[in-house]
Structures are given as C-alpha cells and as structure tokens.
Amino acid sequence: MSDYITLKPYMYDSYVPEGFKTAEGITSVPEEAISYDVSLTYQIIDNELFLHLAPNKKWLEDSNRVYPITIDPTIVRIQSSDDVEDPNIRRGFPTQTGGNDLEIGGGASSGNVIRSLLKFDLSAIPVNASIESSSLNLWFFIY
Structure with a gap:
C-alpha cells in the first residue's frame, strides 16, 4: 500500500x-x-x-x-524513490545513461551537454482519474 x-x-x-x-x-x-x-x-x-x-x-x-x-x-x-527513474544523458556519450541515484543536474563541459530526465510510475492513478492539480519541486545545489 x-x-x-x-x-x-x-x-x-x-x-x-x-x-x-x-x-x-x-x-x-x-x-x-x-x-x-x-x-x-x-x-x-x-x-x-x-x-x-x-x-x-x-x-x-x-x-x-x-x-x-x-x-x-x-x-x-x-511516491517512494523506487518509483522514480532519473538517468542523465550526455552529448559526449550518446549510447550511455548516468545512474539512477536520485541525482539530477545539467551543464556543459567541453561541449559535453548533460541533461537529466525524470520518469514517474503513474500506474497507481486510475485510468479515468481527473487530476485537479499537481506540483513538483526540484532544488539545484552546487557542491
């Protein structure tokens, strides 16, 4: 549950x-x-x-x-973190994705553009559900 x-x-x-x-x-x-x-x-x-x-x-x-x-x-x-996938993709490595470690980010280094993707498991939402509103909060930290 x-x-x-x-x-x-x-x-x-x-x-x-x-x-x-x-x-x-x-x-x-x-x-x-x-x-x-x-x-x-x-x-x-x-x-x-x-x-x-x-x-x-x-x-x-x-x-x-x-x-x-x-x-x-x-x-x-x-939604638990097990229900979210967040690989990243890199221009310099087009056949690879980054890990699924709940880190997202972006940037560019020597033309190697990095983009993050998010995918959520929505299977628990009934097919005919009417969603009134939704929100997503993301924070960007620089270490």
Whole structure:
C-alpha cells in the first residue's frame, strides 16, 4: 500500500459577499463561507484505503448556507524513490545513461551537454482519474 498525507479537510459554501474579488483560474473562498468542522477517518480494507468524511450537520443545515457546498479533503500520495527513474544523458556519450541515484543536474563541459530526465510510475492513478492539480519541486545545489 502506498503512503499518503492528508491535510485537515474543510468545506465551503457558495456565498460570495458583495465586492469580493476573484481571479480566473484561481479558487478564492471568502472567510465567511469556510468551515473546518469536518472530521476525517480512514479504514484499510483488502489493501484499499477508504476515507470517511463527516461534515458538521449544524453547519450544513444553517439557514444562511448557500448551496452547492464543496468539501475538500486534500490527499497526497507519497511516491517512494523506487518509483522514480532519473538517468542523465550526455552529448559526449550518446549510447550511455548516468545512474539512477536520485541525482539530477545539467551543464556543459567541453561541449559535453548533460541533461537529466525524470520518469514517474503513474500506474497507481486510475485510468479515468481527473487530476485537479499537481506540483513538483526540484532544488539545484552546487557542491
């Protein structure tokens, strides 16, 4: 089973106060519309992870609530380094690749351009999954 990180879930309704500014492509939620009163529990059954979300009933039934509502449980799958391949290729050695030691880099030395490649095992993502967002952080250190 994979490892996951879950952030505290929250929910928000569709209330938008007068004068509230939004931007195309960015989800902006006014403070008045947010509630963090959502519990999250989980079970593992037959090596499958099941999340159980329980939003606060009073918040849902409040007469000021503006529907539809959104419940956002942020879940991040941690991919082990065994699921990532990162060879490098060199112009000066076109039939060889560098090791798979989780080091990436680039540069040039005497015309020998070095480029790093990354390949991720995405087989755990269902074929019909809709990916809302993704991010990758890389750092470059010079020793």
